Structure formats: structure tokens, C-alpha cells
Amino acid sequence: MVSAIAILRMPGLFTAAMISGIYSLVAAVVFLVMDAVDVAFTEAAVGAGVATILMLATLAHTGVRRSQPVPFSWIGLLVVLVAGAALVFATFDMPAFGEPLAPIHMHVAPRYLLESMAEIGVPNAVTSVLASYRGYDTMGEVTVIFTAGVGVLALLGRGRRAPTEDVKDS
Amino acid sequence: MVEQIGVFNYWIVIALMMTGLYVVISCRNMVKKIIGLNLFQGSVFILYISMGKVEGGTAPILASDFTSYSNPLPHVLILTAIVVGVATTALGLALIVRIHDRYGTVEEDAIQNLDREV
Amino acid sequence: MEAHLPVLVVLGPLMAAPLAVMFANARLAWWLAFLVSIACAWFAVNLLLLVQDGGAISYELGQWPAPWGIELKVDRLNAIVLTLVSAMSAIVLPFAAASVSDEVAPDRTYLFYTCWMLCLCGLLGITVTGDAFNVFVFLEVSSLSTYVLVSLSQRREALVAAFRYLIMGTVGATFILIGIGLIYMMTGTLNMADMAERIQATSHLRPVQAGIAFILVGIAVKMALFPVHMWLPGAYTHAPMAVTAFLAATATKVAVYLLVRFTFTIFGAELIFGTMQVGMPLALLGGAAALVGSLMALSHGTDVKRVLAYSSLAQIGYMAVGIGTGMVLAFAGALLHLVNHAIMKSALFMALGAARKQGRDDTLDPLAGAGRRMPITMTCFSIAGASLVGIPLTAGFLSKWYLVVGTFERGWWALAILTIITSLMAALYMGRILERIWMHEPDAGTPTSEGSWLMWLPLVVLAVANLYFGIETEFTATVTLEAARELLGGWKP
């Protein structure tokens, strides 16, 4: 996986887009290994599929194929180092990966696993949490998708190519 | 095998995350910025899913022959976040297409020069 | 009906937006947006009255009890913000009706109002929720629609500004997501109240501390606090005028609200100011923001929209100073400034927009001598400008007074003096603009007449509000002081 990232520094945008798609696919496999079947399914369809297609469409539109190589930036490095250090610092008190007694599994979640059959009657706990316990979040999420649809329609909808004079700075 | 992983797998996730963030901050090409953003967000998703994993558990689809499941809540959160991420990507790319229409380039430096000329 | 008020506030704009898209009619979309804003303002005022008498209201979505389901929670603080956001939307919309025709393509106008409603929905959703992850979801609703709103002005610079905003905004939101994830990892809960309880036992753990840091940084990006403010000047300058007026009054204010909510309700003053010592850096950044914002505003003397945008930066800085002190008085000043800055900055942007619309040529300065041609608009501009400087008898005076006195009390006299100095700088840049409006002879670019009533009526409302809250200080002072005391919960530096 780390190798996928190294290639991201390539100048070819087409390659970069494809690799980002591959990265999503790999991520989907990782999700699958970690038992997140729904997430894996979605990541494969959305991350690897939709996002990559949109990127290719953008590249086709703009006709841009190459980019300047990533310039070295002190600010970028500094931000990344500080943020990365904070996260590594955080890992030292983290419960080990897969630890069944981690606090995350002790609170809130047990009810979804133990009671949801009786309360909702749907075997897929992800579905019951998604659509019922946290249905409001999902409504927000549909709103986000809707917003993106409206936004893209507003930006790229019919009439876009109509000559619009570049308004001068006022 | 999983015990030996400990927190090591979080470190990989952090490295990925920071690579993405670095691309977002320092890259001057807009398409690549979006790719970097995807990478950054994608690794945050892995972080979430990692914490939901239970050693020896199975996917949280309840059935009588299993007793241990991975935590479904992070899965739900990340389903939402993936969709939010792709919505952002779509909007960002649409903006790039429009910017290319009006400026003829997607490099930030070139755009700054064009703006200065006006 | 009354029991459902918390969810109705969000639901109104959320359902009106798809209706507007279905009918694809600009006029209908405007009416939907306007009526829904009025309705939300009405709901919010009712909520404010309810929480004034009866304490906080909690609403369980899907009837699932709190840590399992998502909870909406209204207390005094967010009832104020709800009222502010929805009222500002209702006030700015008439102005939008008169001004967007010049700035937004006609076949996009219904989408413009749809995004407006979605933005309103997102902002109200962030404010009303009691669930940390839900904040992220509605944050993205409001952010995505804001990027679209900014980009819809037909200037090409707006597209670039929107793109930069999108990149920074998404990084900020992802930081918040990481932070919430880390805290969730150690507490096992996403509900704010539950998290607040459990965080006390786990606050010594590193993931929690790192999570707090990530959330604070993410929110700082969203509220455009120096040094992560870079998206704001461009977005404000190039967005359609009505959008700038709306965003200046709401978007950054909701981010400040989030900062207050996370800092005091979830993390607790003790943890943030005592253990983690965040107060001082926050206040210092605020001071730096005030200084840089004011200096930049001074250096952009001719481009009034940019001057006002940079001045927003400085005002956000004041709020950060007030929150950073952790003193009741300064904190109340910050809360008060949140409301005051919304009403003054929005009025300034709208007055400028009215002048630009009436002006004959985009390249000429529409303000020179405008005082004689557009007396109503320019009087309102002057009142709001005075309020921005902090002249007594305007709303801006009280909040700055509290801020300065509170910061002195904390012993950070350098910051207090800096606040005064930057206010003098504000007097300088506003004075320069006012001098041009009132003292100059009208020239070729000056508007010939007042704009339509749709443009000046909202202005008059806001100008009167600026004066009213400056003279009748009793009510606002008590409410904010109470809210500040409640949030600080007896913590003293």
C-alpha cells in the first residue's frame, strides 16, 4: 500500500487517478479483512468506481495530462510532521488492534449487537444502526449527496459553455 | 497474528494519512490536490474501521452461530463519511472543470499569474 | 408541535430545498427560502423562550434514548445562535432577491436559493445537534452548499476562491473527523453529554488529548482563525454580495459556536484551560488575527469588500481572545460580539452591495459621495461602521468593552491593549471609507438614487438593531453573562 503512495508523486495525472482508484480498491480489501463488509462494498463502488470515473472525466475535459512535480514545501512538511507526531503520540495509549475489551466495544455498541434483533428485527446490525438508530445521520448524508448533485448541476449544467465575459475586477 | 500487530497498523494508517495531507498542502496542481484529499480521507476511514475490529469477531450480521462481532458503529460512520467524501470530490472536480474553462489551466501558480495580470 | 420544535428547525429548509429543485422556478425557490427562514426564526424564538424558562430541551430522534440514538439538544447558547442564523437568513434574503440578478446567471437562480436553504439547513443542524458525529455530517451539508454559493458569482476568481475554500474546509472537517474518532475510541460514545461525562475519566489518555487538539484545529480552520484563515478573504471578496452578507453573519459564527460547545460543554473548562493550557495560545492567535486582519484591512484601502473581509478576520480574533481568557466577562464579551458582529458586518456588506448595484460602472468607485445620493443606505452603513469600530451607543461598544475589561482582569494587559489599538485601526479604515462617502463630491461612478426597498429595508432593520442593542444593553448583557457563567461552570484561571 505504501508503494501506491510513492507513485502518487508521479507527474502523470492519468496514472495518479488510476492509482488512487487502486488505492480505494486496496482499502476496500482492508475493510473486508476487518469485517466491514458494507463499508468494503461501498468503498469499492464509490471510492474506486465513481470517484475514479469522475476524475477521468475531469481529465478528459480539461485535457490536462501532466502536472508539475510536487514541489517541496516547508509548511507542508511542518504541518505533516506535527500532525503525524500528534497521532503517533496518541497511539501509545491506544488499545491494541482487535482488543475485544477496548472501551469502544464496551459502551453503546453492545446494545446494537444484543438488542437490535428484538428491537428492529434486522439481522444486519449495520443496516439497523444506519437506518434506524442513527437514521438522522443518514438523512444528513442523503442531503450531502443531494447538495453535491445540486452543486454540480449548478456548475456544469446546460449552458455552461455559453460565452460568459470575464467580469473585470471592480 | 493479530496480537503482534498491536498499534503498528495505526502507524501505517498515520503514514498514509500524512502523505495525503502533504500532497494536499504542497501540490500546486488542483487535480492532484483532490487526489491527495481522497488519500487523506481514505486513510481516516481505515483508522475508524481499525478501531471497530474485534479479534476473532465476524462481520456484524447477526446470526445464531456466532457470538462475537466487530463493532458496527464505526462501519456506519464511515459509510456516511465515504459518501460525504465522494460528494466533496465531485464538487471539487466540477470546480476544476469550470476553472479550466475560464483560465485554461489547473495549476495554481499559473492562475495566480493570470489573476495578477487583470 | 411544541415538542417537535428542535427537529422542525432543521427539517424546514431540508424539505424546502428538494421542492425548489423539483419545480425549478427561481421565484418559487425564493419564496420557499424566505418563508422557511421566517418559519425557522419563529421556531428558534420559541425555543429560546422555552429554554429561558424551563432549562435545556432534549429531543430523541427515532425515539432511541440518548447514547444509542442521536439527540438534539437546545440550551440557552444554541437557541441564541439558532435565532441569529435563521433571522439573518430571513433578513438577507430580500436583499438577495434584488441583487442576485446581476451576479448569478438567471437559469441558475433556483439552484442558488436551493443551496441557500441547504446551507441554512446545515448551519442550523450543526447548532441544534447533541451528537458529535452528527456535527460532521451537517458541517459538510453547510460547507458543500457554501462552496457552491461562493462559486455561483460569475467572476472567475470566485471559482478559484471556492476551490481553495473547498480544500481547506475539507481538511478542517477531516481534522474534526479524526479528532472525534480518537475521542470516540477512548470513550465509546458519540453523544455530547455522554462524552462530556466519560471524557473526565479518560482525559489523561493521549488519544483523547490528541483528539481534542485535532478538533480544535479543525474548528479553527472553519472559523478562519489566523493562521488558517486563508480561504476567507478570497471567498468573501468574490462571492455574490448577498452570500457574503449571509456567510459573514452565520458561517464563521456557527464555527465559533462549535468551538464554545466543544470546549466548554464536552471537554470542560477545567480540562481545556487547566490541564491542557489551551487558553493562552488561543488568545494569542486571536490577538495575532486581530492585528493581521486590521493591518491587511488598512492596506486594502480602496477595495472596500476586501477591507470588510479582512476586518472579519480581526473580529474572529477578538472572539478567540475572549474565549481564550476563560473569564466570565471576556467570554460574555465574545458571545456578545458573535451576535453583534453578525448584525454589523452583514449590514455593511449589504449596503456596499446596494451601492454597487446602483453604481453605473463596475470599475468606478460607487461609494464616493454616495451619502448624498443614497442617504438611507449610507446612514445605515455609517451606523454599522460605527458599531464595528466600537463607538459608544452602538452594539459593538458593549462587546468590546467586556472583552477589554475581561482581558485586563485576566492580567493579559498586552492583549487588552492590542484590542484597543486594533479598534483604533478599525476607526482609521472605516473612517477613510466614511470620509469618501460623506465628504466627496459625487462623480461619474456614484449611484444616482436609492436602490429598491428590498435592499434598504433589511439594512434599516439591521442598523436599528445595532443602535437598539447599543442603547438597551440590559437584556443582551444579562443573557450572555448568564450563558458565559453557565458554560464556564465556576472555573477560574
Place this chain on the structure above:
Amino acid sequence: MGHHYVLRVVSALLIPVILLFALYVQFHGDFGPGGGFQAGVIFAAALVLNALVFGLENTKRVVSPSAVRIGAALGLLLYAGVGVATMLLGGDFLAYSVLAATAIGGQHLGILLVELGVGITVTSVMVSLFYNFAS
């Protein structure tokens, strides 16, 4: 690509299967992985394939851009509408249990409707994205 005979035949065979699979994913989400989002994306993929092979204009004639726009709005309205219905029936917002005689039945019905709303919006938005990016 319009003259690739093999492609056309294979696609003509595949598209109904994909659509069927999308429906399966949509309604099987209760038992296995799947649900409105995934189904929406797959459904949209079938339409996109149709557009790639048989031409964008042909697809637009079947599924017009304004239908897509209205679909996106309808899905969201359906979701929120379920919530309004539960409020009218005396529950809290999105409390599906009041929708039917038993709580479980209500939850089933509510989840079904809500996922349908998600599916409609996601399909419509995805197709709309494709239309807008492709033209």
C-alpha cells in the same frame, strides 16, 4: 463505440442483470451487506454503461436530465417524509415503530422506505453527475 457489435450485445444482456442485481442489493440490505447507497451506485452504473455503449443522447431520451433532477429531490423528500409521517402518527421524528401495528413491523417498513429514498437519490445524483461531467 456505437459500432462495436460484441459490446452492444453483451451490454444489452448485462444491463438488465445489473439492474436486477441493484434491486437485489437494495432490498437485501436487511440480511447481507447492501442497502440504498450501494444499490443506487450499481443502478447508476447500469445506466452509465448504457450511455457509454448506446450513446449519451439515447440514454438521455430514456432517462431525461430533468427526471434525474426530480428523482434526486424525491428521494430526499421520501426520507424526510417518512420522518414527518412518524411525527404525524404521534412518534418522534424517524421513530418507525409507529408506522405499523407492531414495533418490529414498523421498523421494517420504515427502513424499507428510507432505504428506497436513499437509493432513488443516490441513483439520480450519480446519473446526474455523469450527465454533467460527460457533456
